[in-house]
Amino acid sequence: MFDKSSLSFRFTLLVLLSMTLASGALYMLSLDVYKSEVQNRARTVSDNVNDFGAWVSQYGRVWVKDTDSGSHLSEQKYVELKNIKPVGEILAEEDLGKVATFYSKNPALAQREFSEVVAKSESKAKFRMTSDNYMNPANQPDSFEKEAIRAIKAGKLDEYGEFSQTEYRYARTLLVKDSCLKCHGEASSAPRDVIDRYGSANGFGFKAGEVAGIISVRVPVEFSPLTLAKGVSSKTWVALSLLVFVIVLPILFVRSAVVKPVRVLTELAEQVSTGRKVDLNDLVIDEKSGNEIHQLALSIKRISASINIMMSRLRSK
Ligand code: HEC
Structure with missing residues (x-):
C-alpha cells in the first residue's frame, strides 16, 4: 500500500509538503498582521494619553475635590454651599463647617494618575510617562526607555518600538512646547508648589522643540498557534x-x-x-x-x- 515509489504515495507527499509550506506562509502572514495590530494598539494608547494631556492643558491644571490621591500640586479650600450665594455675601454660621478641599493636577500628574488607573484595569496595554531628565524619581526610565530616548534623540524619531518574545515596547516622542516651560524651564521661575514638591534639581532646563521625554507603552505579545486557533471565528x-x-x-x-x-x-x-x-x-x-x-x-x-x-x-x- 505504502510503496514509496508509487505515484499516489508521491503525490500525497507532495500535497502534504505544499500544505505545510502554505501553513507556514499563513502563520508568518498572521504573525505580521498580529504585530502591526499590536503596534497600532500601542500607537492608539499613546494618542489617547496625548489627547488626555491636551485636555488637561486646556485648563492649565484641573482641580479635584475632597479625595486626595496623595499627589497634587497645590491645595485650596473652598466653602461648599447648598445654594449659590452672591459674591461678597457674609456666610451664615452653619455654612462655615461646609468647607471642601480642592487639589490641583497638572497634565503630567493627571496622565500619571490615568496610567495608574489603566495599570489596575483589565486593559492589556499599559503606559507611563518618563524622561531622561525626570522630575519625579518614580518616573525614572528603565533600560528600554533609556535606549528609546537615546535613539529618538539621535534619529529625530517620532516613535520607537521593540518586540521581545513576550511583549511589545513602544515609545512616543514628547516634544517641549512653550506651555511646558513654565514648569520645566528654569527652576528659578518654576511655580512654588512644583519646587516644594519635587525640588529644583531635576526636570528643569528644557528648551522648546527639544525632546522632553516619552510616553512609554507596553503591550503583551500573545501569539502562538493556540492563541491563533482560539481567535479563529x-x-x-x-x-x-x-x-x-x-x-x-x-x-x-x-x-x-x-x-x-x-x-x-x-x-x-x-x-x-x-x-x-x-x-x-x-x-x-x-x-x-x-x-x-x-x-x-x-x-x-x-x-x-x-x-x-x-x-x-x-x-x-
Ligand atoms: C504645571 C506644571 C507643568 C507643566 C505645565 C508641564 N509639566 Fe511635565 N511635569 C510636571 C510635574 C509636576 C511632573 C511630575 C509628575 C509626577 O509626579 O509624576 C511632570 C512630569 C513630566 C514627565 C514625566 C517625567 C518626569 O519628569 O517625572 C514628562 C515626560 C513631562 N512632564 C513632560 C511635559 C511636557 C512635554 C509638557 C508640556 C506639553 C509638560 N510636561 C508640562 C509639571 C508640569
Whole structure:
C-alpha cells in the first residue's frame, strides 16, 4: 500500500509538503498582521494619553475635590454651599463647617494618575510617562526607555518600538512646547508648589522643540498557534474545512483517474509480455479520446493485436 515509489504515495507527499509550506506562509502572514495590530494598539494608547494631556492643558491644571490621591500640586479650600450665594455675601454660621478641599493636577500628574488607573484595569496595554531628565524619581526610565530616548534623540524619531518574545515596547516622542516651560524651564521661575514638591534639581532646563521625554507603552505579545486557533471565528473554521476538500479532491482524482487505470494497464501489459493470450476486445475505447491513459490503453491493445498476428503467422509456417 505504502510503496514509496508509487505515484499516489508521491503525490500525497507532495500535497502534504505544499500544505505545510502554505501553513507556514499563513502563520508568518498572521504573525505580521498580529504585530502591526499590536503596534497600532500601542500607537492608539499613546494618542489617547496625548489627547488626555491636551485636555488637561486646556485648563492649565484641573482641580479635584475632597479625595486626595496623595499627589497634587497645590491645595485650596473652598466653602461648599447648598445654594449659590452672591459674591461678597457674609456666610451664615452653619455654612462655615461646609468647607471642601480642592487639589490641583497638572497634565503630567493627571496622565500619571490615568496610567495608574489603566495599570489596575483589565486593559492589556499599559503606559507611563518618563524622561531622561525626570522630575519625579518614580518616573525614572528603565533600560528600554533609556535606549528609546537615546535613539529618538539621535534619529529625530517620532516613535520607537521593540518586540521581545513576550511583549511589545513602544515609545512616543514628547516634544517641549512653550506651555511646558513654565514648569520645566528654569527652576528659578518654576511655580512654588512644583519646587516644594519635587525640588529644583531635576526636570528643569528644557528648551522648546527639544525632546522632553516619552510616553512609554507596553503591550503583551500573545501569539502562538493556540492563541491563533482560539481567535479563529466559526466562519473561518468552515472556510478551513472547505480547504480540506481542496486538498483531498486532487488526491482522490489522481488515484481514480491515473493510478488505478495505470495499475490495470500494467497488469494487462504484463500478461501480453508473458505471451499469455489476452482478449482485449472487451476494452472499448474511443479512438479520439483526449485522455492520455485511454491512448496508452489503445497502444497496448494494438501491441497485443500485432503480437497475436505475428504469433499466428509463426505457427502457420
Ligand atoms: C504645571 C506644571 C507643568 C507643566 C505645565 C508641564 N509639566 Fe511635565 N511635569 C510636571 C510635574 C509636576 C511632573 C511630575 C509628575 C509626577 O509626579 O509624576 C511632570 C512630569 C513630566 C514627565 C514625566 C517625567 C518626569 O519628569 O517625572 C514628562 C515626560 C513631562 N512632564 C513632560 C511635559 C511636557 C512635554 C509638557 C508640556 C506639553 C509638560 N510636561 C508640562 C509639571 C508640569
